[in-house]
Amino acid sequence: MNEILWKNILEEIKLSVSIANFQTLFTGTQLVSLESSIATIGCPSGYIKNMIEDRFYSLLKNIIDHQTKSNVSLVFIIKPVPAPKTENGPLFSQATNDIPSKNDHRLRSDFTFESLAVSGSNQLPYAAATAVAKKPGSTYNPLFIWGGVGVGKTHLMQAIGNEILKKNPSIKVLFCPGEEFTNEIIEAIKNKNTEQFRKKFRSIKVLLLDDIQFIAGKVTVQEEFFHTFNAIQRMGGQIVMTSDRPPEEIAKLEERLRSRFEAGLIVDVPPPDFELRTAILLIKARQQKIDLKMDLAQLIAANIESNRKMEGFLTRMITESETKNIPLSVEMVNTLLGKALAEKELSHKAIKPKTVIDVVADYYHLKTAQIKGQTRVKEIVLPRQVIMYLLKIELNLPLMEIGNILGGRDHTTIMHGVEKIVNQLREDEDLRVHISGIKQRLSVKVE
Amino acid sequence: MRVQILQENLNKGLSTASRSISSKAQLPILANVLLKTDKNRLQISATNLETGVTLWLGAKIEEEGEITIPAKILTEMVASLPAEKIELETKENALIIRSQGYEASINGISAGEFPKLPSYSAESLFTLPTDKLVTAINQVAFAAATDEGRPILTGVLVRIKDKELSLVATDGYRLSLKTIPLETEIKKEMFLILPSKTLSEVAKILSEEKNENIKMGFTQEENQVVFVFPESELFSRVIEGEFPEYGKIIPQSFTTKVFIDKDSFSRAVRVVSIFARDSANIVKIKINNDHLELSANSPQVGENKNSLEAKVEGEEGEIAFNFRFLQGFLGAIDAKEITMEVNGSLNPGAFHLVGDESFLHIIMPVRLQNEE
Numbered sequence: 001m002n003e004i005l006w007k008n009i010l011e012e013i014k015l016s017v018s019i020a021n022f023q024t025l026f027t028g029t030q031l032v033s034l035e036s037s038i039a040t041i042g043c044p045s046g047y048i049k050n051m052i053e054d055r056f057y058s059l060l061k062n063i064i065d066h067q068t069k070s071n072v073s074l075v076f077i078i079k080p081v082p083a084p085k086t087e088n089g090p091l092f093s094q095a096t097n098d099i100p101s102k103n104d105h106r107l108r109s110d111f112t113f114e115s116l117a118v119s120g121s122n123q124l125p126y127a128a129a130t131a132v133a134k135k136p137g138s139t140y141n142p143l144f145i146w147g148g149v150g151v152g153k154t155h156l157m158q159a160i161g162n163e164i165l166k167k168n169p170s171i172k173v174l175f176c177p178g179e180e181f182t183n184e185i186i187e188a189i190k191n192k193n194t195e196q197f198r199k200k201f202r203s204i205k206v207l208l209l210d211d212i213q214f215i216a217g218k219v220t221v222q223e224e225f226f227h228t229f230n231a232i233q234r235m236g237g238q239i240v241m242t243s244d245r246p247p248e249e250i251a252k253l254e255e256r257l258r259s260r261f262e263a264g265l266i267v268d269v270p271p272p273d274f275e276l277r278t279a280i281l282l283i284k285a286r287q288q289k290i291d292l293k294m295d296l297a298q299l300i301a302a303n304i305e306s307n308r309k310m311e312g313f314l315t316r317m318i319t320e321s322e323t324k325n326i327p328l329s330v331e332m333v334n335t336l337l338g339k340a341l342a343e344k345e346l347s348h349k350a351i352k353p354k355t356v357i358d359v360v361a362d363y364y365h366l367k368t369a370q371i372k373g374q375t376r377v378k379e380i381v382l383p384r385q386v387i388m389y390l391l392k393i394e395l396n397l398p399l400m401e402i403g404n405i406l407g408g409r410d411h412t413t414i415m416h417g418v419e420k421i422v423n424q425l426r427e428d429e430d431l432r433v434h435i436s437g438i439k440q441r442l443s444v445k446v447e
Numbered sequence: 448m449r450v451q452i453l454q455e456n457l458n459k460g461l462s463t464a465s466r467s468i469s470s471k472a473q474l475p476i477l478a479n480v481l482l483k484t485d486k487n488r489l490q491i492s493a494t495n496l497e498t499g500v501t502l503w504l505g506a507k508i509e510e511e512g513e514i515t516i517p518a519k520i521l522t523e524m525v526a527s528l529p530a531e532k533i534e535l536e537t538k539e540n541a542l543i544i545r546s547q548g549y550e551a552s553i554n555g556i557s558a559g560e561f562p563k564l565p566s567y568s569a570e571s572l573f574t575l576p577t578d579k580l581v582t583a584i585n586q587v588a589f590a591a592a593t594d595e596g597r598p599i600l601t602g603v604l605v606r607i608k609d610k611e612l613s614l615v616a617t618d619g620y621r622l623s624l625k626t627i628p629l630e631t632e633i634k635k636e637m638f639l640i641l642p643s644k645t646l647s648e649v650a651k652i653l654s655e656e657k658n659e660n661i662k663m664g665f666t667q668e669e670n671q672v673v674f675v676f677p678e679s680e681l682f683s684r685v686i687e688g689e690f691p692e693y694g695k696i697i698p699q700s701f702t703t704k705v706f707i708d709k710d711s712f713s714r715a716v717r718v719v720s721i722f723a724r725d726s727a728n729i730v731k732i733k734i735n736n737d738h739l740e741l742s743a744n745s746p747q748v749g750e751n752k753n754s755l756e757a758k759v760e761g762e763e764g765e766i767a768f769n770f771r772f773l774q775g776f777l778g779a780i781d782a783k784e785i786t787m788e789v790n791g792s793l794n795p796g797a798f799h800l801v802g803d804e805s806f807l808h809i810i811m812p813v814r815l816q817n818e819e
Contacts, residue, residue: 020473024496045684046669047496050563078670083598083688089619091795091811092691168804170697170797199761203704 042079111158140265147269178214217252302425372407448512483513502679591643592618701788
């Protein structure tokens with residue numbers, strides 16, 4: 001509608017102004033809107049807007065008034081007509097039918113530095129990783145990250161890859177679990193195309209090798225990896241590896257590889273502390289679009305020590321809350337704490353309630369009899385409750401049974417004791433240290 | 448207006464200003480430069496309504512005033528005068544120019560006719576790194592299209608994000624991309640398509656004046672960017688439209704990577720291009736395990752082959768390019784060694800400078816007829 005009107009207006013302008021004026025000033029103009037007697041006219045640039053406004057306002061107004069048969073006021077704005085979409089040329093048309101698969105670096109897009117929680121305990125590995133991501137190939141090469149299960153090694157490593165790709169999407173990054181690396185070599189040897197394998201790996205700019213300890217003890221794999229390692233490093237490429245133990249503790253690792261690993265930076269990722277666990281939990285909850293309250297997060301973090309278990313617990317809790325349609329609450333966390341974990345916790349089957357009692361008693365320098373007795377001294381009550389807590393949460397024993405084991409106590413007493421420890425863990429750093437110390441001893445006992 | 452000014456100053460100012468004037472200006476006023484006294488300096492402005500430049504020259508102002516004068520005549524006239532003091536004086540609608548025995552009077556148009564100069568707010572400005580910007584513009588702007596039929600491709604995409612500025616230009620056959628770090632963080636992310644001519648002009652002004660600092664600003668309502676130099680300002684419109692998604696066409700892999708000495712490669716391309724001119728500009732590059740073989744032939748001229756030492760990694764192969772694109776790229780960069788990454792003869796070749804990850808150039812190959 002406006003377009004036709006504007007075309008007519010332009011035709012009329014053409015009659016009144018010189019060709020030069022028309023072509024220079026009016027060709028790129030448009031009627032943006034015509035509402036309640038205000039015509040908004042878009043001009044391609046500020047210069048043109050000023051010139052039309054200064055010289056042709058009254059002419060334009062007369063013509064528009066005449067065309068619309070009303071009395072309009074004119075408003076000028078700068079609004080260029082967008083350039084029409086044109087053929088972009090062969091470079092772009094070929095790209096559409098041959099888009100390189102974006103995912104061949106095999107990184108998980110959600111493993112980024114942004115989604116990584118950092119606190120005092122993993123500050124060093126984080127700093128090393130960001131430094132590598134900033135200047136791949138030059139800062140710490142290779143970077144060797146080691147640490148226990150579920151501490152975030154893989155996350156850190158993939159974050160390096162994602163960060164590098166973010167800055168330069170064309171760089172060749174490959175994430176490869178150690179086991180897959182091994183399999184590919186074996187496959188290549190079997191099919192007699194090791195050449196292709198070499199080309200694939202040696203042209204990589206950033207190689208991220210997860211769980212490198214897998215290659216230990218495999219002679220040809222180590223040999224191949226040694227050459228790949230050298231080739232990449234020679235080309236200025238970056239290598240990042242993770243392992244569950246430091247290089248000197250990986251048995252059956254060739255000396256020349258070990259010395260190469262040790263030439264770069266070796267950082268260990270310690271198990272997350274309480275604050276970090278809380279932060280991780282909040283991040284995970286946010287990723288699942290769940291509004292997890294701080295006190296709940298602290299409660300969970302205080303009672304579960306491994307990241308993966310925490311994640312599992314969170315999922316379990318959310319499912320529970322959704323299916324039963326009850327809100328997340330402290331009570332719910334309390335009831336779930338024992339159930340959700342017990343099945344997978346430690347190697348419980350091997351732990352006997354008696355061992356727990358012995359270990360705790362020993363830890364607090366008490367006698368078993370004292371614990372089973374009736375004394376209500378503070379020094380004894382707390383260890384007793386710790387035992388209740390461990391038997392309930394870790395071993396998932398029924399309350400009645402715990403009561404019997406602990407010298408014939410009522411099940412409500414046990415319930416009270418477990419709850420007390422669960423809640424106290426949230427605020428009491430000392431208690432957290434004790435419990436984790438006890439768990440440590442327990443796991444040693446089992447082994 | 449009566450002004451005394453040194454010929455060198457005026458000459459330099461006029462030649463900068465006249466670059467912003469369209470040679471095909473249809474309106475007489477747009478073929479003129481505005482001369483105006485501004486406090487104790489002489490201000491010169493010129494515009495083609497898309498871009499505009501204003502610069503200030505040191506001068507002795509004896510009487511204030513303003514006038515517009517046809518740029519071409521004035522520039523030529525001043526350039527021909529000896530390097531002496533020049534006196535400029537307006538008399539009605541004419542400008543009288545006097546210098547040691549020379550006197551001329553040029554008819555002008557009243558300054559009131561000249562388009563109003565744009566303004567900008569000083570807060571919106573941010574500083575750019577001079578040297579790096581010049582390098583980036585020189586490495587990218589040449590790859591933009593020149594035909595006005597594809598307006599968006601005549602522009603250079605200026606992307607400012609966090610502490611980085613990226614320039615991207617493509618004409619559909621080749622693409623140049625360069626990223627430079629910024630010293631100051633810019634809060635707002637920007638995606639602007641600026642005419643490549645504007646950026647080339649920025650680079651020209653910066654390299655003419657050593658050690659200049661440069662600031663840039665963008666105003667949304669005016670759809671305009673401004674580059675502010677210590678003694679001049681350059682305004683430009685922003686091209687409206689959508690820049691092609693270049694991320695998709697950046698090759699992710701290659702089968703062959705070649706390291707070449709830049710100077711020898713340039714020379715080889717130059718020699719072989721003599722023979723390629725008459726056969727659609729096609730230069731064939733054969734990649735052997737330790738050298739490249741460049742060849743071209745045309746029925747009328749004859750044929751030519753030259754080989755060039757190179758470090759080759761990966762498969763051997765063959766690829767053909769339009770030598771104009773190779774020359775364009777080689778002429779724009781300053782490097783000792785370059786790499787060429789090839790992924791078969793039909794996929795674009797990617798060029799890097801050894802030791803400089805921030806630059807990438809992509810050229811679409813020419814399909815070879817004699818291939819099966």
